[in-house]
Amino acid sequence: MRILIVEDDRELASSLKSMMEDSIGVADTFETIADAEAALLAFKFDLVLIDRNLPDGDGLSLLPTLRQLRPRPATLVLTALDDPIDIVSALDKGADEYVGKPFEPMELIARARAVLRRYSLDETGYTQFGNLTFDLTNRSAMIDDNALSVPRRELAVLESLIRRAGRVVQRDNLEASVYSIDEEIESNVLDSHVSRLRKRLREGNCNATIRTIRGIGYMLVQE
Amino acid sequence: MTPRPRSIAFLVATVLVQGMALMMVLSTVITITVLLLTDTQGRERIGLTSVEKLLQDGASYDPAGKFVLDVDGVIAEKIIQFSKDQSEFWYLVSDGTQSILHGTVPQSAQKIIDETSPQVIFSQFYYLKDQDRYFGLRTWSKEDPRILVALGGVSFSHAETVFVALWQIWPQGLYHLLGVVLVATATIAVVAIKRTIAIPVRRVVDSAEQLDGLPNGRRISDHDTPIELKPMVAAFNTALSRIDNAFEAQRNFLAGASHELRTPLTKLRLKLDLVQDPDVRDVLVRDTARLASIVTTSLQLARLSGQSLTFTSLDLAATARAIIAEHVPSAMKKGIDIEFKAPEERIWVTGSEPAIRVALDNLIVNAMRHAEGTETLVVEVLHSGILRCTDDGPGIPAEERERMLKPFVRGNSSASDGTGMGLAIVAQIMLAHGGSVDLGEATGGGLVVNLAFPQAAKDT
Incomplete structure (x- = not known):
């Protein structure tokens, strides 16, 4: 994994660099948008951390360039601006995630990993959570090296959950990902898919499990 | 108690009606003043023609076939009365066989009446009596060619002239016409003002209602706005711009403050992970979190109080x-x-x-x-x-x-x-x-x- 960090505060940049290198991969730091842009065009990065208040402008101005890159790096905006208007504008412009300063180091790493997991699923069709591997291209799942046999609908549930692993997926969204609009959904059919899937994961000695969040939905967590 | 909402249309219509009523009074006063300021001869003539007309109209036959003068109407009687109050006033109404006479016809006037050819249907003349100059009139009735009316020896006072003049003007229908115009104008005013004022105002209001309240949001469009409302729309838009500027300034300040406070906090928090003693570290991490929380909530409060x-x-x-x-x-x-x-x-x-x-x-x-x-x-x-x-x-x-x-x-x-x-x-x-x-x-x-x-x- 190669990470690009755009942060004009040198101390912070170096802390971020060591944090990322300890947990995710090699990181390069840049202080200006111009330098970062040049690096992005010259090298391939998997994850980009962008600060907003930079000497030569708003870090969000890098987003259009990022969007055009193939493969496109996962983007995490790291900023002190937490006005809802700022957050919405960052996400609208194509940022994958928005982390407000100050942050808990563990929180930032977890968010970065989640973004990378989604990014990897989209770019390579393949992602991992704990000892669970999900292969979108072959529509299969594995626990460690053992193939897990999962029916189509349950696999769709698993895909939605793994895309947002560590976060709650609302019932409505899960139902929408499993069933088409015109299909009749009985109220407890999703619950039975989830409980069967949960059983399969447990029996396969998976260290990821599905938690029920009452009244909201489900969440894939690592135990 | 809240004051009742006032309609501009109603107000303008009222002012219009009042204005027109005032105009009527003024024009009457002016007409009469002009009449009064004209020379005596003119005055007398106007008065006299009125009386002549009254006499002509009033001449009729009673059931017994007697030729009599029967003046109808309060004003007419009053005018005849004015005349009769003057000692030199005389009149003669004749149908050829019977005559009605009042006062004494002076000789000079009688001579004119007798000697003027019947072919002359209208004549007016001055005659002297005891060194005074009087005005006289002799005319054949238009409606009934047998009737001859002659009169003279009267001069009206100013007040009487006004009265006579008013009586003359009244039947012309001028005032009736003015009344109709008045009502019509008021009606048109109410409708027209509603269209010309209320509708453009409504359009501005509709435009204002669409304002979304977002910074740098919509402005009231002055397209199609009448020229009278443009200053209001412009003032409103200027006010909105000022609010936007103030909002923007506050947002910039908060963004700046946010950045200046949070970046060092972030560095502090990251450095705390380097503290070896876990007890000390935990306390410091908690304090930093509290500080960060104060910053966040203070900024939230400031943002909330500064924006609608x-x-x-x-x-x-x-x-x-x-x-x-x-x-x-x-x-x-x-x-x-x-x-x-x-x-x-x-x-x-x-x-x-x-x-x-x-x-x-x-x-x-x-x-x-x-x-x-x-x-x-x-x-x-x-x-x-x-x-x-x-x-x-x-x-x-x-x-x-x-x-x-x-x-x-x-x-x-x-x-x-x-x-x-x-x-x-x-x-x-x-x-x-x-x-x-x-x-x-x-x-x-x-x-x-x-x-x-x-x-x-x-x-x-």
Whole structure:
């Protein structure tokens, strides 16, 4: 994994660099948008951390360039601006995630990993959570090296959950990902898919499990 | 008591009617003044022709066939009376066989009457009597060629002339016409003013109603605006621009302050991981978190007090569910289960989604921080548009609850990393929504916070 960090505060940049290198991969730091842009065009990065208040402008101005890159790096905006208007504008412009300063180091790493997991699923069709591997291209799942046999609908549930692993997926969204609009959904059919899937994961000695969040939905967590 | 709303159309119509009535009076006065200022001869002639007409019209036959003068009408009688009051006044009405006579016809006048050819149908003359000059008139009736009317020896006073002149003008229909014009003008004015004033004003109002309240949002369009309203629209738009500028300045300040405060905090927090002693580190991490929280909530409060919220109709259940979902992972790390309850159907309330988000964030963070020993946090949305958050922590004593809604107040029993502003922000947001916050005690002793939102119309 190669990470690009755009942060004009040198101390912070170096802390971020060591944090990322300890947990995710090699990181390069840049202080200006111009330098970062040049690096992005010259090298391939998997994850980009962008600060907003930079000497030569708003870090969000890098987003259009990022969007055009193939493969496109996962983007995490790291900023002190937490006005809802700022957050919405960052996400609208194509940022994958928005982390407000100050942050808990563990929180930032977890968010970065989640973004990378989604990014990897989209770019390579393949992602991992704990000892669970999900292969979108072959529509299969594995626990460690053992193939897990999962029916189509349950696999769709698993895909939605793994895309947002560590976060709650609302019932409505899960139902929408499993069933088409015109299909009749009985109220407890999703619950039975989830409980069967949960059983399969447990029996396969998976260290990821599905938690029920009452009244909201489900969440894939690592135990 | 509020003053009754005044309609411009009504006001203008009233002024118009009053103006026209005044014009009528003025024109009458002017007409009469002109009459009075003309020379004596003219005056007398006008008076005399009126009397002549009255005599001509009044001549008729009674049932016995006698030729008599029967003047009809109060004003006519009055005019005849004016004349009869003068000693030199005389008249003669004759149908060839019978005559009606008043006063004495002077010889000189009698001579003119007798000697003038019947071919001459109208003649007027001056004659002298005792050195005084009088005006006389002799005419054949237009309606009945047999009737001859002659009269003279009268001169009217100013007041009498006015009276006579008015009587002359009246039957011309001038005043009737003016009345009709008056009513017609008033009617047209009401309709026209409504079209010319009320409709463009309504258009400006419609345009103003579409203002979305967002910074650098819409302006009132002055396209199609009548020239009279343009200054108002321009002033309104200028005011909006000023508000936008002030809003923008405040936003820039907050963004700057936010950056300046949070970047060092971030560095501080990251450096704390280098502290070897875990006890010291934990205390420092907690203090930093508290500092960060103060910064966040202060900025939120400043932002809330500086901007007007844009309200829309929203589904409280869906909004709350989405916001609460985001807090589940961090709650789980603290060993707290979050449970959400809401009716199947949508619960429409009027509110600002970003503000509700800030309120709920604070409510949940507050519950997680201050309710030590909390295991379950239940957030409920009720049919009545109430959002209820119940924890199973130690609760807040009744006497402290009111105070908790003011900034920088923390419950005595609180954990140490909160700022005590969470509930104050919640209270402020609910106030801005026209709703309310109510703190209570849960069955197990925990805290119950009820946020009551104004309900939106069901059909929106």
